[in-house]
Amino acid sequence: MIRTGVQQMARGLCQIMRREISKGNFNNNIRQQMTPRGTLQFPWSSINSVRTMAVLPWPFAFQPRDFSLPNTSWGSDMRRLYEHYNSQCEVETDDGEKKWGVWRRLPSYNRSLKYATGGVYLSKIIQSKARLFTRNIREQGAAFEYVVFVNKQEQKCVCVFQAGHLLEGPPGHVHGGAIATMIDTVTGTHATYLSGPVMTANLNINYRSPIPLGSTVLLTCSLDKKEGRKTFVSCQVTNTDSSKLHTEATGLFLSITMGHLLGG
């Protein structure tokens, strides 16, 4: 079989990428990229240029859009809560130096590991067009607007979520599946932050009161316990001042290596 130089090079890059994945060097959940210590970095900064080329559309690597940053669709509640937590991500010492605060804002992309599908057969069309479910709508404010902050010290995590008009279920209210999607996303992110790569094994969701379309809510997650490969996380969805409980849930996550997912 004859391959062109470009094909060989692309194949080599993919192999490097898959080796890194099988060594567990990548966050399988692709929700966020973190170093093992939990400190945050720009998602590609820990990856050398060759691997970056394998991750991003070759040959032109570009800066992907970070969806966790404010945009013009964000309402006053969303902006206020974003500022509240974001202002605690970096603090100034008495000497005027800046250092990390107790919270970390997690960046969010519409896809990260473009070629990390390994053992799964996907058509080229699906592969090239695939997008993260929660970031698949181009129109700002139409669907999921959210930002996640984690607090390593208290082992908790909050997500400020504004539900757009394309998430309707019962008339005028957010679809139960859209709420489940945010719960899976945030509890999964928290479990990954605490335990490294995980897969969702169970979600148990109690819907208490419907969420009006267009409103902003808070998802607050905390660690219940860790047992071997299992991480148990609980989550509450409330209005912005936490006076009304909309939904509560528990999530069970299993630690995995990328090999589990790639079938290798």
Added chain:
Amino acid sequence: MIRTGVQQMARGLCQIMRREISKGNFNNNIRQQMTPRGTLQFPWSSINSVRTMAVLPWPFAFQPRDFSLPNTSWGSDMRRLYEHYNSQCEVETDDGEKKWGVWRRLPSYNRSLKYATGGVYLSKIIQSKARLFTRNIREQGAAFEYVVFVNKQEQKCVCVFQAGHLLEGPPGHVHGGAIATMIDTVTGTHATYLSGPVMTANLNINYRSPIPLGSTVLLTCSLDKKEGRKTFVSCQVTNTDSSKLHTEATGLFLSITMGHLLGG
């Protein structure tokens, strides 16, 4: 306060609509429209012309697109299973007459009760642009392609679901939230078919094996029990020949009147 004739007329139509809703004449879930006996009709056929005008964009009522019908994005598995169940929706008697079979295909729209938000305050922009979460993507095949069939005799329900490239979670696989969304949709539809208007109270989902992006799966629902206002439904998500279990879940649904949702 002075109102123009058009404003008064529009207000009158909305009042009629809300009266019907408060009497429980409408399926609150808006997933499908059924008569009390569970026989299927074109969703607007049981509503007189005045109410139709209140439901559809006034003054020009149109036929909304039925998303449960085949389109060019459907793969061979999706088409084959659609044909399998659809061929059992209508049977021919020995006399050559046609009659209902054991299955019913449920039509599916991207929104039904345009003005049924009653007590919920929504901005005019959100109100006019709201779309059902599972039918909010215009591109065929990109997200949720599904069709639901119910079997009154056996009190079961199946959904053929093709997961598009915009539903990605773990690389190359369907997002847990997208699976939860389909489970909520299909179990909720089944509960509505059995018990009338309901709201989701609990979903308990066990994820057994990930679903590759682009694949077609079957959701099979059955009634577990009914206790007063509660309807318990279970659901299994399998590959198309039911040899592999991807996800299993239970759903608890509470019977309601539209007044519950509208806060009236």
